[in-house]
Amino acid sequence: MIHVPNKIGVIVDSFRVGVKEGLLKAKEVGADGVQIHAASGDFVPDKLTSAARQEWKAYIVSLGLEISALVGDLGGHGFQDKRSNTEKIAKSKQILDLAVELGASVVTTHIGVVPGDKNSEIYEAMHLACAELSAYAESMNAFFAIETGPETAATLKDFLDGLGTKGVSVNYDPANLVMVTGDDPVQGVYTLRDYIVHTHAKDGVRLRESDPRQIYGSLGYEPLDHEKVAEAAESGEFFREVPLGEGSVDWPSYLQALVDIGYKGYLTIEREVGTNPEADIIRAVQFLKKFRV
Template sequence: MTPLRVGIVAEATGRPIRLAVAESARMGATAIQADAVGDLLPAQLGETGRREFRNLLRSYSQDLAALHVPLRRGLDIPADLQPRIDAVRKAMQLAFDLGGRRVVVPCPKLPDESESPRAQLMRESLTALGQFGDRVGTMVALEIGFDPADKVREYLATFDTGSLKVTFDPANLMVHGHDPLANLAPLKGVVAHVHARDARNAGLSRGIQEVPLGAGDVDWLAFTATLQVMEFDGYLCVDREQGENKLADVTNGVKFLRRFTGPLLG
């Protein structure tokens, strides 16, 4: 079976990107996901900067698991859509140049009516990104959660491109009422990236709450075993969006995942 590789989300450490790379190595992870902003804004990072960042990663035995493109509006919203598409394209080129070849982009709720204006706009956006990905060799890993796996798979199958994949976040699935384990296997061949986050049901008044990795309702033994059966070849990037000490939670999360992936696997 395919070995599982563990990374971290750089922003969850609360450190600048270069220090986050060092933190990842200290934790025993071997890759980072980072936002394509600030020091990694594609427009600000020329050939020299790209070469220096590749050297930084290499010096700590790290890889770039993926770049994440934060979007204020979705790919189904007409206002200022072209600049958003251009920003994702630039991040895709940067990811390729840095060796990551995966770009994480938020995925809006899939349209129910295929002929609606929103549906057509979203299809045009994803078609443009998928075709660009086919040309440059970078996958668009759509961060899903709103919709069940079967609907996601059926939707992506309608595109004539191999570059549209998904980012699977079990906590995100849980928040939207979906069983993460039941929705994982149907996406075999489609999952390009994983956010290792956990969550649990905190009761009727509080609903589903994010918690440190291993403290929630996700069955990580079954989850990682399913990924191996699926021959998943991306990274599980430990993330933490809430909490008072996210750095410690991420550090402990890497240790927790090592119980299922083995201490020597990258």
């Protein structure tokens, strides 16, 4: 049996009951920590006074939990559109400031599908935005963590290598790689070993090949029938997210890879679909705890 030293987290929003009730449920299911959405909902930085931030921090501590990360995904194809990046960069910095104030050091985000052409305008816009965010995060001993999935691990590593700093790193989601790019999530750990600062514990299966832009969207790109593609992805024509341990992620090999690279951060459970997410999360916690023995 693999001895996994990682703490187990849960994305509070996966319970679909609001933040306060979600925190209680995270405690009930046996999680060590939580990830909370801060780009929308109750945790948007503009909505939280200094006093409110301290109240939330104290409440989370009182439950015996800690914040593994905040979700800072601002949507709109990430940082592909240079016209909106000034505002998005400012909001991202505010979310990171909030994370640090609450005792966390990671904000996870999507930056958009990294183009294959490094000379494209979209690539340049994404790179400039991430370079600024990386320097800012590094100055605070913190991280913006890009979620894996829209591109292969090798493509993402090449993009990150060009930033010059590691303030922008990786939130590793093995299921996204399985479901969308068809990339090997075990080998991807070794490829991105220098950048992984947080992970999502999720599982899935790939049913047919698709262009990642069909799933995540991309500036200036529209599928031939966008609505039908979106419906197909939701209904499981392209991929299907499944309970932990029931998909194509090779968990023993994946967790061993994390041990091999010395990763000791969170395995944060994410459940985006299903009619009974709480039951699935309970099973996921139990599944991950088996590897601690």
